[in-house]
Amino acid sequence: MKNHVFALILICTSLLQSCNEKSNIGLFTNPSETIKVNFGLNNNKAPFYKVSYNNKIVLDSSILGIERKDESFYNNLEIITISEPKLVKDHYTMHQGKQKNIEYEANQYIVELQNENEKRINIIFNISDDGVAFKYKFPEASDSIFKIEDEKTTYNFTSNTKAWLQPMSRAKTGWEQVHPSYEEHYISNISVDEKSPIGEGWVYPALFKANDTWLVVSETGLKANYCGTRLMYNEEDEALKVTFPQKEEIFPNGELKPESKTPWETPWRIITIGDLKTVTESTLGTDLANKAIEMGTSFIESGLASWSWALLKDDSVNYETTKEFIDYASDMHWKYCLIDVNWDTTIGDEKMKALADYANSKNVKLIVWYNSSGSWNTTPYHPKSKLLTQEGRETEFKRMNDLGISGVKIDFFGGDGQSMIAYYHDILKDAAKNKLLVNFHGATLPRGWQRTYPHLMTVEAIKGEEFITFDQENADLQASHCAMLPFTRNIFDPMDFTPMVLDSIPGIQRKTTKSFELALPILFLSGIQHIAETPAGMEKQPDFIIEFLKDIPTNWDESKFISGFPGKDVVMARRKGDNWFVVGINGEDQSKTLDLDLSFIKNSKGILYTEKDNEFYRETINSDSLTKIQLKRNDGFVVKF
Structure with missing residues (x-):
């Protein structure tokens, strides 16, 4: 018996020592x-x-x-x-x-x-x-x-x-x-x-x-x-x-x-x-991101952009179509037009300079695409491998300045290794010297770089709108995918989802409503919001929707979470100046009623944009009375107070 007691004392002592x-x-x-x-x-x-x-x-x-x-x-x-x-x-x-x-x-x-x-x-x-x-x-x-x-x-x-x-x-x-x-x-x-x-x-x-x-x-x-x-x-x-x-x-x-x-x-x-x-x-x-580098910021403006490639793909990157999309951006009061792959041969420097001058006369700025990659992938698009060295970046960025280009979209990076992360920093520093805005695609999560480098406007790093245009499976998953992003990918960092198709996607059956699509440029955060819809698709929309889309901010003074659950639904309110925008989407394949607490918007009149019978609908509402909203499956809404 004494042996058992002594053993128990030893075990307890050992346990106490381990705990200590x-x-x-x-x-x-x-x-x-x-x-x-x-x-x-x-x-x-x-x-x-x-x-x-x-x-x-x-x-x-x-x-x-x-x-x-x-x-x-x-x-x-x-x-x-x-x-x-x-x-x-x-x-x-x-x-x-x-x-x-x-x-x-x-x-x-x-x-x-x-x-x-x-x-x-x-x-x-x-x-x-x-x-x-x-x-x-x-x-x-x-x-x-x-x-x-x-x-x-x-x-x-x-x-x-x-x-x-x-x-x-x-x-x-x-x-x-x-x-x-x-x-x-x-x-x-x-x-x-x-x-x-x-x-x-x-x-x-x-x-x-x-x-x-x-x-x-x-x-x-x-x-x-x-x-x-x-x-x-x-x-x-x-x-x-x-x-x-x-x-x-x-x-x-x-x-x-x-x-x-x-x-x-x-x-x-x-x-x-x-x-x-x-x-x-x-x-x-x-x-906790690194503070902004010393640089001038007068050239940095957020805003919306027209973009031909989203729905029209490679063949749209030519002089005539680009000029049409510059006119489109100007008519919509959007600040930017993005010119995508292969522009160096399908348009060329001489006509690019003419397009930049024309865009400037229309109060539109141009952003052009680059392929960042060297040997780490086999992508054929160009201009390619021009930015791999500081000497190359200085040459190309000066060339962009001479052509009158305001920003660069740089695609196809190779991962997260320390040397690749250094490559991102090198590009951003050299772009800052040349007063060029930057958009990274095929890229890593920016991890707060938009504070360190204020000219970093947006980064893809998401299965965005282009994937919806590629195959039906992505279109089928779009609503739930979009309802996930405010809680995950887009929670801290800008995200170039390139949202909003109000009309149709070639070869794809869109599963979301028009009002779902209308909510996305406000729901998603991006310094430049590249809009997928074409001029032809926009012309089919009612005048009140076109007018609404002429005045959407992309830099917000304040944001509030109203309700939601990851992948199911989300309602957010964002303020710019005296205007509140309240937007919501239903990411599920079933109708639902969402409760809205808009008590912070006191007794204000607003316009509610929704969809009825597959067409846009608007009505005047009061913030105090808008306590619930009913959404169809894969549906959305926007209110501007």
């Missing part, structure tokens, strides 16, 4: 104390964190750490100091997006650690009222180049958490080997341990629901000395882990994994936390 080794050393909170982060070292002396919201755990013990090629900053670490909370504040203005003037406030905690060789790493936490952010910093200065082999960051969601995720595509697959470009359909309401069907994990932003709490995981502040990452379920950690790109995702002869001199900071890992209103209205993705 994984004890919480730091407790970090946001200013309102609704979000709490427990920090500590586990029994391997690896750092971990745990997050609770309103005193309920939403992220269980999750691992932190970095494996550098020369040193490990993962196990066997020692805490040197944990700082007292410091209130950090920021105020900044955006040229585009959901909100113009933005205030950021958070409690910052800095954990200083060292490894067995007394090499230092800091983990910096910012806890705001809408989420948690953290990043790593190597504080010791050195001119040597250090390389990171692996980032150990995990997100250990509670067992009942559900996820809404987009699979990462496999590199060098798809048409002419153009993947990855963030162009897959989302998978809804799955377990966090479900494997991606493609086998390469999941892209950001990733959406989760832990009981009644919503979380969005992403990254921001991605500099040229780090790679873009994604999430992959790690069996050993039993959690979603930050994962580096596939080996093919590099600039020719460039680096895949991060390398830099020190001091060196990683991108911010961000987690917005709260209800759907909190996460959709959050600006955390730009709050």
Whole structure:
């Protein structure tokens, strides 16, 4: 009996020692104390964190750490100091997006650690009222180049958490080997341990629901000395882990994994936390992005653009059709016209200069297409491979200035490796010097770059309207896909979905109503909103719709989430000056009635645009009386107050 008691004492002592080794050393909170982060070292002396919201755990013990090629900053670490909370504040203005003037406030905690060789790493936490952010910093200065082999960051969601995720595509697959470009359909309401069907994990932003709490995981502040990452379920950690790109995702002869001199900071890992209103209205993705570079901004204007290629494809890129689309943009009071692939041969410099002069006389600016790619894919479109070097960019961008071109749409990038991320930064810096607006297609998620580079107007990184024109399956999925995007891809960053077909798509049966399509340019956020509809299609619409489309902002002063659920429906309100636009779409194949709380728009008259009998319909309404709206399947509405 004594032996059994002694054994039990030994077991209890061992358990207590283990618990003490994984004890919480730091407790970090946001200013309102609704979000709490427990920090500590586990029994391997690896750092971990745990997050609770309103005193309920939403992220269980999750691992932190970095494996550098020369040193490990993962196990066997020692805490040197944990700082007292410091209130950090920021105020900044955006040229585009959901909100113009933005205030950021958070409690910052800095954990200083060292490894067995007394090499230092800091983990910096910012806890705001809408989420948690953290990043790593190597504080010791050195001119040597250090390389990171692996980032150990995990997100250990509670067992009942559900996820809404987009699979990462496999590199060098798809048409002419153009993947990855963030162009897959989302998978809804799955377990966090479900494997991606493609086998390469999941892209950001990733959406989760832990009981009644919503979380969005992403990254921001991605500099040229780090790679873009994604999430992959790690069996050993039993959690979603930050994962580096596939080996093919590099600039020719460039680096895949991060390398830099020190001091060196990683991108911010961000987690917005709260209800759907909190996460959709959050600006955390730009709050912690790098501040704007020094540059003139007088040439930066947001607006709508006409675009022939969306419905008319390659044959439309010629002098006559482009001139027609310049007239179209001018008639619609849109600022831009986009000229797509092969313009260098189908139009040529001499006629491009004539088109630019003509557009200028019509108060329209031109944007032209480039193929960014070198050897990483086999795309035939041109001009191609002109931007691979700084010398090439300077030549081409000066050429654009001489022709009177205002911006460039650059397509077909090759992934998220560190050298490819550096390529994006190089393009943006050189475009800024030449006062050219930038639109990236076939590209990565911008991760807050629109704050750092205000002339970055938009980025595709989505299965957008062009895919709907390619095959019926994408058209069939459009409504639910569009109802997913305000909660995921478009939640922080501009998205060039290229929306809105009011008439018809050649060879495709459109499944959405006219009023669904009308809502998209307001629902979706993009510094330049490229409109898919053609002049011929627009001429078929009633005059009141054409007049409405002449005055749609793309840079908003304020945005509010009214109602919705990812993939099912969404209603958003956006304000520009004294005008409120309230838009909603039904992403399901069934009719429904949506409740509307528009109490913030006090006793205002507005025009409601909907569809009846397959035609546009409008009526005058009052904000106080518009408390419900009925939508058909795949239907939408717009109200302008």
